[in-house]
Amino acid sequence: MSDSLPLLKGTLDMLILKALSIEPMHGYGLSVWLEEGSDGDIVVEDSAIYQALRRLEGRRLVEAEWGVTENSRRARYYTLTAEGKEHLSSEARTWDRYAETVGKLLATES
Amino acid sequence: MKTYRRIARFFGLSEEERGQETREEIEAHIAMRVDELVARGLSEEEARRQAEQRFGDLDEARRRIDDETRRRDRRLGRLERLDALRRDWVLGLRRVRRYPGHAALTVSIFGLGIALTTVMFTFVDSVLLRPLPFHEPDRLVALYSVPEDRRAFPWVSMGNWYDWDRENRSLESSAIHTQEPWDVTVSSPDGAFTVPGVAVYGAFFETLRPRMIAGRAPTADDGVGDLPLAVVSERFWRNELGSRPPSAQFTIELDGTSRTVVGVVARGHEHPEHVDLWIPRSSRPQVGGARNNINFLALARLAESSTLEQAEADLSAIAEGIRATDPEAIYSYGVGVRPLDEAIVGEADDYLGMLMGAVLLVLLIASANLAALGFARGTERSDEIAVRLSLGASRGRVVRHLVTEELLLALAGGLVGLALAWWGSGVLLERVAEVLPRSRDVAFDGRVAAFGIGMSLIAGLAAGLPPALRAAGSGAGRLVTTTRGIRGRGGLPGAVLVAGEVALTVLLLTGAGLMLMSFGAVASRDLGFDPRGVVTLDVTLTAPRYRDDPDATIRYWEAALETLAQLPEAEAVGAGVWIPTGGGGAGFIELDGLAPGEEGAAYRIIGGEYFRALSTPLFQGRAFDDSDRLDSEPVTVINQAMADAFWPEADPIGERVRAVSMESYWFGGEAPWRTIVGVVGDIRHHGFEADIRPEMYVPFRQMPYMATQMSSLVRVPTPRTGAAIASVRDAAGRLDPDLAIEVSTLAGRLDGQLSERRMIVTLLGAFGVTALLLSSLGVYGVLSHAAAARTRELAIRSALGARRTGLVALVLGGAFRLIAVGGVIGITLAIGLRGVLDSLLVDIDSGDPRAYAVAGVCLALVATAAAIIPATRAARLDPLEALRDG
Known part of the structure; x- marks a missing residue:
């Protein structure tokens, strides 16, 4: 955990939306997706994921329903809403522009 | 506790359920990770330790997630309520589009009620509620004699x-x-x-x-x-x-x-x-x-x-x-101290309050009308509502939905009403500015608009809530058992409301009738003179050449009376310091042979043929003539009331009086004794509303000091009154072009005196007629719906051989019961409340049975007419079709 990247504010929310845009997941699934997708670079405390999920639910960007896992465990599955999809694509665009601009500036030769 | 639970459920989950859910979720999460780690070969214990560590401090994490959950639910609740509101509005608007006739009728009824109420409030607010415009008006008082x-x-x-x-x-x-x-x-x-x-x-x-x-x-x-x-x-x-x-x-x-x-x-x-x-x-x-x-x-x-x-x-x-x-x-x-605004407003307080009450009754009738309509429609919409309820809509949702629809229409009506009221209060103000105290303070502003909107919301709630509660209360189970019975259901609350409307209408009509009768009685009072065909000319002699020289004053009036008498249309010409409808003076008098007491009489200075110009009879003795001069014997003519008051048994001719308050100053402190030479009929100098008082007349030649301002009266043949105005003006202009003159007619001046009473009668009458229209509309509506709901019953009766007249009578019978019950309650109310009008009624007793009878009959006729249409329509039904459709 010591080498992992610190998360910028709001980034976790965006990543969760991204994950859910692929398929509905439960909290644990999200944690695994983040860790594996980033090759272990992004590791957060699991509780942070749940707090983010509550926030996203309150903004009606995600919805949740109880379901059953492959291993027959009860888990709450989160789905992206239509609003969530829209939000994700606009956030992603903003992120791209931001990253591009910052990257360009940092690459400037002095 | 139960209520708390219910509120919590409204937001989704209870507090406990919420905590429970989070704990379960965390539990599942850790279990999954443990599964994973165990699969990788860790011991159960080690796996659990790592999983919990990865989750973060468990207690702390739970607390944070719970906080976040609470925040989420508050937000979702808010969004949910907003959504519901938006849905209600959309549904409401959709229904308005689907039933434009009903919407237009509802908006008109609300609009009318709100317009009338707001107009009255504009006046009540400005005249009675707002402080005077002066600095610290609370400290301003009027001082009264006691x-x-x-x-x-x-x-x-x-x-x-x-x-x-x-x-x-x-x-x-x-x-x-x-x-x-x-x-x-x-x-x-x-x-x-x-x-x-x-x-x-x-x-x-x-x-x-x-x-x-x-x-x-x-x-x-x-x-x-x-x-x-x-x-x-x-x-x-x-x-x-x-x-x-x-x-x-x-x-x-x-x-x-x-x-x-x-x-x-x-x-x-x-x-x-x-x-x-x-x-x-x-x-x-x-x-x-x-x-x-x-x-x-x-x-x-x-x-x-x-x-x-x-x-x-x-x-x-x-x-x-x-x-x-x-x-x-x-x-x-003693000295009476009153707030200055109260002293200014005076008796307007009485009738403005009464009119405001009356107009609120009209609004109440309008709301009852719409509520009755709502009950009737609720019956027809019961299927729709039952579907909504069985699909899981809560009762609260259905009630909110129905009320929103009514509020929407009430608000639209309120806006229409405000526009009408803005226009109406302007029109009314123009009419009453002369007679209404503080009319210059009347302003149609934000306060008034807020009142209008507020009243329309209240009216909308009053009209929408009762039927909505009933409709939602009828339950989801109804859908399946809805095979209609023979008799229509759900008509009772509507009928009660319409009976109430009828009662209030009778109350208003009775009040309007009493005021109208009183107006008629006052306007037909014997004034003691004939105002028709009299042209008046007001002249004030102010230039020093008159003021300092009583002889010049006398010469002017002599010339004026002479000139006017020579006009071809003039039949009789007189003049007076105060003529009818003008001001007046009164003072203490002394009777010869009696110790000075508190006897008093009105005092009037006249010239020419004053009584003939007014067509007032001379009962005894003589009127004044040219021989009554400053240097001849002081004389006076009195009215019959004065003769009756001071010489009830004796002949007043030849008796002597003196006007101590009015004349002492001008005669060196000693008023002259005047001999009574004639007795004339009583004149209501102060107009229709005035009482008759003892009056004494004095010839202007014997009292020129106060005769600098006189009004001439020129009697002409009535049809020629208009033309005579111009010739009187010309003649006066020729006499002394430097003087300000004012020409009008006595009838016109008198008419202005009735405008206050006329305004009250007109407004109350308008309220009464509006109420009558609204309640007959109510009778019509309730009966139409009742007849529609009884279609099957009527069709069966018809199929079994009932005659058409019998069916009409059947439907009308219901209407009669309604009208009769409402009418009796209304008359009882009117009798109970008649005291409200006592201070405003003149020459009419507030218990006058004619007013009650006319109001009752009037309402019965109009309401029956309204009932006949749906009754005959119901009787004309084709039984076959009706039964097939039913």
Whole structure:
């Protein structure tokens, strides 16, 4: 955990939306997706994921329903809403522009 | 606790359930990770340790997630409510589009009710509720005289006020002004004209503190000096004086005296109302009988530290002191202190309150009407509602949905009503500005608009909530069992409401009927003279050449009477200082052979053929003629009321009286004894509403000092009244072109006196008619729906051979019961509340059965007519079709 990247504010929310845009997941699934997708670079405390999920639910960007896992465990599955999809694509665009601009500036030769 | 649960459920989950859910989720999460780690070969224990560590401090994490959950649920609840509201509005709007007829009817009914209510409120608010426009109006009071019977009245004498003003410790300042404005002649290069003015004494402007838009307000000291000053109104200043800034050089000639214009009172700050000129005069102490000349109105500003009650006690003590030293002071049994606004508004309070109550009844009827309509429609919509309920809509949702629909229409009606009210209050104001106190303060503003919107929301709730509650309460189970019975269901609350409407309508109609009867009675009162065919000419002789020379005054009137008599249409010509509908003077008199007491009579100076011009009969003796001169025997003519009052058994001709208050001043302190030479019929000089009082007449040649202002009366054949106005004006212009003259007709002047009563009758009548329309609409609506709901029953009866007339009678029977019950309740209400009108009714008893009978019959007829349409429609049904559809 010591080498992992610190998360910028709001980034976790965006990543969760991204994950859910692929398929509905439960909290644990999200944690695994983040860790594996980033090759272990992004590791957060699991509780942070749940707090983010509550926030996203309150903004009606995600919805949740109880379901059953492959291993027959009860888990709450989160789905992206239509609003969530829209939000994700606009956030992603903003992120791209931001990253591009910052990257360009940092690459400037002095 | 139950309520708490219910509220929590409204937001989704209870607090416990919420915590439980989070714990379960965390539990599942850790279990999954443990599974994973165990699969990788860790021991169960080690796996659990790592999983928990990865999750974060468990207690802390749970707390944070719970916080976040609570926040989420608050947000979702808010969004949910917003959504519901939006859905209700959309559904409501959709229904409005689907049933435009119903929407238009509802909006019109609300609009009408709100318009009438708002118009009345505009007046009530401005006249009764808002403070006067002056500085710290709470401290402004009017001072009243108190006679022996302790009933305070507004007229005060200069003598009494002079002592109150000097000795009190509870007033910051006080003042008096002449009671009625008089016509002040303004000389100008374009000819003379008159404007209404009052004389003010004491600290008038310091007390009132009106806003001055130019110059300054004179002080009490200016009055003491008796400087020739004048204060003018903004209206007069702008229209006639060219807005010239006040200065020492700015003088105008008023009643023949040159006066400096020192200040201009802002529009809306005139007091008394409708006055254009204030002339400061010096006051002087008056004792003895002069203390009883109550010709003034008094106002005062309470000292910062004193209350109305303290001022009353303080001033009353002074009044007692006056009576102790001056036993002749008969109006000094105390001093009444009233808030100035109350004194200004006077009796308008009574009828404005009554009219506001009446208009609220109309709004109530309108709401009841719409509620009844809602009940009827609710029955028809029960299927829709049952579907909604069985699909899981909560009752609260259904109620909210139905009420929103009604509120939507009520708001639209409110906006329509406000627009109507804005227009209506303008129209009404124009009509009543002359008679309504504080009418200049009437303003249609945000306050009024807020009232209108507020009332429409209340009315919308009143009309929408009861039917919505009932409709939602009828339950989801109804859908399956809805095979309609033979008889229609759900008509009862509608019927009760319509019966209520009928009752309130009868109440309003009775009130309007009583006021109308009273109006008729007053307007047909015997005035003691015939106002038709009389042209009036007002002239004021103000130039010094008249004022300082009584002979010139006499010569002018002699010439005027002569000239007017020579007009070809003139049948009789007379003149009087105060003619009917004008002002009047009254004072104490002494009867020859009796010790001076408190006898009094109205006092009138006349000339020419006054009684013939008015067609007033001479009962005894003679009228005045040219032989009654200043140097001949002083004479008087009295009216029948005076003869009856003082010589009930004897012949008054030859008896002697003297007018001590009116004449002493002019005859060196000693009024002359006048011999009664004639008795004439009683004249209601102050118009229809006035009582008949003892009156004495004096020939102008024997009292020229007060005859500088007279009105001539020219009797002409009635059809020629219009043409005569022009010839009278020409003739007067030729006599002395420098004088201000005013020509009109006696009938026209009288008509103006009835305008207050006419306004009340018109408004109350309009409310009554509106109520009648609304309640017959209610009867029509409820009956239509009832008939529609009974279609099957009627069809079966028809199929079984019932005659059409029998079916009509069947439906009408229900209507009659409704109308009869409502009518009886209404009449009972009207009898119970008749006291409200007592103070406004003249010559009519508030229990007059004719008013009640007419109101009842009127309503029964109209309501029956409204019921006949649905009844015959129901009877014409084809039984086959009706049964198939049902």
